[in-house]
Amino acid sequence: MFLAWNEIQKNKLRFTLIIGVLMLVAYLVFFLSGLANGLASLNREAVDKWDASAIVLTEESDKSLVASTMTIDEAEAMEADKTAVLGQINAIARTDDQKANVSIFGIREDEFIMPEVSEGEAFSAGNEVIASDTIKEDGFALGDELELSSTDEKLTIVGFTEDARFNAAPVLYGDLGTFQRVKFGEAAEANEDQINGVVVRTDDISAVTDNSELEAIESETFIENLPGYTAQSLTLNFMIYFLFAISSVIVAIFLYVLTVQKISMFGVMKAQGIPSGYLARSVVAQTFILAAIGVAIGLILTLVTGAFLPAAVPVAFAIPTMLIYGVILVAVAIIGAVFSVLTIVKIDPLKAIGG
Amino acid sequence: MAVLEMNQINKTFGSGHKKVDALKKTDFQAERGELIAVIGPSGSGKSTFLTIAGGLLSPTSGDIFINEKNIASLNEKELSKVRLKEIGFILQASNLIPFLTVDKQMKLLDKVKKDNMNKQELEQLYEDLGITDLRNKYPSDLSGGERQRVAIAKALYSNPSIILADEPTASLDSDRAYEVMQLLRNETKNKKTTTIVVTHDIRLIEYCDKVYKMVDGVLKLHEQS
Ligand SMILES: Nc1ncnc2c1ncn2[C@@H]1O[C@H](COP(=O)(O)OP(=O)(O)OP(=O)(O)O)[C@@H](O)[C@H]1O
Numbered sequence: 323m324f325l326a327w328n329e330i331q332k333n334k335l336r337f338t339l340i341i342g343v344l345m346l347v348a349y350l351v352f353f354l355s356g357l358a359n360g361l362a363s364l365n366r367e368a369v370d371k372w373d374a375s376a377i378v379l380t381e382e383s384d385k386s387l388v389a390s391t392m393t394i395d396e397a398e399a400m401e402a403d404k405t406a407v408l409g410q411i412n413a414i415a416r417t418d419d420q421k422a423n424v425s426i427f428g429i430r431e432d433e434f435i436m437p438e439v440s441e442g443e444a445f446s447a448g449n450e451v452i453a454s455d456t457i458k459e460d461g462f463a464l465g466d467e468l469e470l471s472s473t474d475e476k477l478t479i480v481g482f483t484e485d486a487r488f489n490a491a492p493v494l495y496g497d498l499g500t501f502q503r504v505k506f507g508e509a510a511e512a513n514e515d516q517i518n519g520v521v522v523r524t525d526d527i528s529a530v531t532d533n534s535e536l537e538a539i540e541s542e543t544f545i546e547n548l549p550g551y552t553a554q555s556l557t558l559n560f561m562i563y564f565l566f567a568i569s570s571v572i573v574a575i576f577l578y579v580l581t582v583q584k585i586s587m588f589g590v591m592k593a594q595g596i597p598s599g600y601l602a603r604s605v606v607a608q609t610f611i612l613a614a615i616g617v618a619i620g621l622i623l624t625l626v627t628g629a630f631l632p633a634a635v636p637v638a639f640a641i642p643t644m645l646i647y648g649v650i651l652v653a654v655a656i657i658g659a660v661f662s663v664l665t666i667v668k669i670d671p672l673k674a675i676g677g
Numbered sequence: 678m679a680v681l682e683m684n685q686i687n688k689t690f691g692s693g694h695k696k697v698d699a700l701k702k703t704d705f706q707a708e709r710g711e712l713i714a715v716i717g718p719s720g721s722g723k724s725t726f727l728t729i730a731g732g733l734l735s736p737t738s739g740d741i742f743i744n745e746k747n748i749a750s751l752n753e754k755e756l757s758k759v760r761l762k763e764i765g766f767i768l769q770a771s772n773l774i775p776f777l778t779v780d781k782q783m784k785l786l787d788k789v790k791k792d793n794m795n796k797q798e799l800e801q802l803y804e805d806l807g808i809t810d811l812r813n814k815y816p817s818d819l820s821g822g823e824r825q826r827v828a829i830a831k832a833l834y835s836n837p838s839i840i841l842a843d844e845p846t847a848s849l850d851s852d853r854a855y856e857v858m859q860l861l862r863n864e865t866k867n868k869k870t871t872t873i874v875v876t877h878d879i880r881l882i883e884y885c886d887k888v889y890k891m892v893d894g895v896l897k898l899h900e901q902s
């Protein structure tokens with residue numbers, strides 16, 4: 323630490339540049355992780371909110387909620403601690419001057435996926451809905467009457483709930499009747515036992531149903547199969563992993579250049595009998611100091627930027643994930659120092675002092 | 678008992694027709710409290726002799742004893758320990774760390790080794806070398822002569838049993854050169870260390886107890902006072 327810190331103090335400009343580069347890499351990593359996290363919640367919030375172990379869909383729907391149709395009778399036959407029927411349809415909701423993509427959930431008020439109301443009240447009559455509070459950003463408000471794209475039915479927002487987006491659309495929760503009227507129009511009465519799936523809480527997913535046409539899918543698997551979800555998160559995560567590799571290489575090159583410049587100085591110290599191990603530790607300590615400062619500044623910068631971003635940008639910073647990424651960044655930086663350590667160990671003190 | 682003893686040291690560089698015998702069958706002994714000069718023409722093997730004595734270079738054959746320990750066959754790690762504990766080098770080229778102040782050059786040794794000079798002794802050393810006012814300066818802000826004096830302070834600071842100096846006065850004017858020799862002499866006598874100085878400057882040999890002459894890799898006792 324002694325050598326590491328004194329050198330940094332003496333050559334402030336040089337080391338500020340390295341810290342600057344590390345900071346930018348960290349900034350990018352943190353921002354991408356925020357974006358990955360934000361985009362993920364955009365898709366999965368409503369599912370996470372269920373806190374369910376699985377969802378039962380038809381086998382032939384290929385894990386797609388929209389494509390799955392079953393009857394309430396089938397739901398009744400399931401074995402689980404808790405079950406909740408779910409009807410779902412996508413629609414475009416509009417008032418006179420606003421419009422938004424929405425996902426309409428038909429549920430039963432007394433089952434466990436009923437959301438908590440954070441503002442207003444729960445639906446109590448047909449065509450009343452609780453909306454995801456993010457829809458307020460699109461200009462919708464309590465009491466708004468919504469026209470829907472596919473039907474003449476009109477829905478009224480009577481309450482809001484938090485964290486309720488599904489596949490990038492805000493969710494409108496209504497009762498099963500509301501959902502069926504939206505979905506089937508005139509034919510709603512004839513289809514009053516039609517739902518899309520059943521959400522379950524249980525310890526034994528395999529025992530939920532013995533109907534061979536139905537399939538119980540773990541919540542996480544269900545989320546991964548949401549349209550676009552996996553492609554999106556893979557892309558962002560790949561970018562993050564590449565950044566880890568890149569920052570390791572950047573640090574390796576920087577430190578290597580610095581080390582090569584200092585070969586004769588290291589040689590002098592080795593001639594004096596200062597152990598290679600001490601010099602190597604000092605380089606590692608230096609890397610640690612630089613990386614830790616760079617990552618810390620990057621973190622602060624990310625949070626500051628996040629605070630000033632418009633709400634439409636889907637970033638959501640998960641501090642624990644960011645801390646883990648920060649630690650990984652520092653760790654890969656230290657891996658980057660390995661080259662320099664090897665160089666130091668190999669320096670011949672005699673050559674270095676030109677004796 | 679000799680602090681430094683060399684028996685039949687040979688050092689050969691290269692092979693075939695490029696072969697150079699830099700040291701030939703060298704025997705040498707140095708006792709505590711002796712200040713020894715080694716003189717001789719350029720390329721005669723003086724630096725080779727000094728680096729072998731200091732455990733920086735291994736001889737092709739022969740034995741070297743430092744405080745009765747044979748270092749001829751030690752590996753680099755063990756040699757490094759011997760150098761740290763027993764040897765103080767003063768090199769012709771400055772051996773200072775560019776990003777450490779004078780004080781911190783000394784402090785670095787405290788990080789890796791015990792039994793260095795205490796505060797008082799260091800103050801005295803600074804005073805003797807006339808570098809007290811330079812203690813917070815970086816090497817780049819010092820003149821060549823000042824740097825050389827700091828390098829001497831650094832070599833002495835670790836209380837080595839052997840001080841090896843290769844042309845320590847080369848970058849000093851003659852008054853300073855005499856002062857440095859006087860200082861090395863005082864240190865040698867007071868601390869009972871052994872000091873070997875390689876020099877071109879024959880005016881400096883009057884400070885020395887013994888003078889050896891190196892000619893073509895052969896070391897001979899030249900004069901003894
Ligand atoms: N690493 C080496 N490889 C090959 N030959 C070497 C090497 N080091 C020294 N020599 C040769 O060994 C001989 C002795 O060199 P040395 O450096 O000991 O001379 P010196 O007496 O210190 O000379 P100077 O007074 O110029 O410093 C020279 O002929 C030199 O060319």
Ligand SMILES: [Mg+2]
Nearest residue numbers: 723724725843
């Ligand atoms: Mg020489």
